[in-house]
Amino acid sequence: MRVLIIEDERPAATRMKQLLEKYLPEADLFGHLDSISSAVNWLQKEVSPDLIFCDIELADGQSFEIFEQVQVKSPIIFTTAYDQYAIKAFKLNSIDYLLKPIDPQELEKAIVKYKEHSSQQQFDIGQLQQLLKLQNTDYKSRFMVKIGEKIQSIPTEEVAYFFSSERTTFMQSKESNKRYILDYTLDQIEEMLDPKEFFRLNRKYVASFESIEQVLSYSNSRLKIKLIGCDDHDILISREKVAKLKEWLDN
Structure with missing residues (x-):
């Protein structure tokens, strides 16, 4: 067998x-x-x-x-x-x-x-x-975050991107350029978001359309992404995901 x-x-x-x-x-x-x-x-x-x-x-x-x-x-x-x-x-x-x-x-x-x-x-x-x-028609419209002793609600449309670092998940806002710690994994967050508005770039990043500043060709048929306000200059898209990303950007 x-x-x-x-x-x-x-x-x-x-x-x-x-x-x-x-x-x-x-x-x-x-x-x-x-x-x-x-x-x-x-x-x-x-x-x-x-x-x-x-x-x-x-x-x-x-x-x-x-x-x-x-x-x-x-x-x-x-x-x-x-x-x-x-x-x-x-x-x-x-x-x-x-x-x-x-x-x-x-x-x-x-x-x-x-x-x-x-x-x-x-x-x-x-x-x-x-x-x-x-199972995924109801997408998350806001995230609750803790700021000091206060709990604040951040609308999803105000989010630039989500990323993980050292086993912690962060949410980066668009206007205030602030980041917040979330109690979700990126896998969980990906399922909560409208796929028309957010794309899973790789294992570390889930980005909104508006947060993508540049898309650059890279070696081995891959792409490199530059996000607005992000210091990470090595956000790479695998060859397998290139076609999906281009289709998402074209929509």
């Missing part, structure tokens, strides 16, 4: 391998593949796996793009950090979907389900993608 792991977080991939070695000891494990491009390349060249464990949010975008570029007939068990309500909805649509961090008992149940029904199951990627979009 061949099992492919598509996961961009190394600790999560390692944990998945450990669990699969316990619950699927007969399986040959492949991966981890950490991006859309690497997964597409693997699937185009290798024999189709019997089962795929696939994270939805990868380093270069959502994994649905994999299945738009290459035909995949293998059963898929998705993993992600979406909430329990979404998980229940997807399970009702006969799609195995595990919440991170992976619960060993839930993983075992998914494997049992795969073994019992793999020949009958239909994995509707389009339906899953649409349901995910429905």
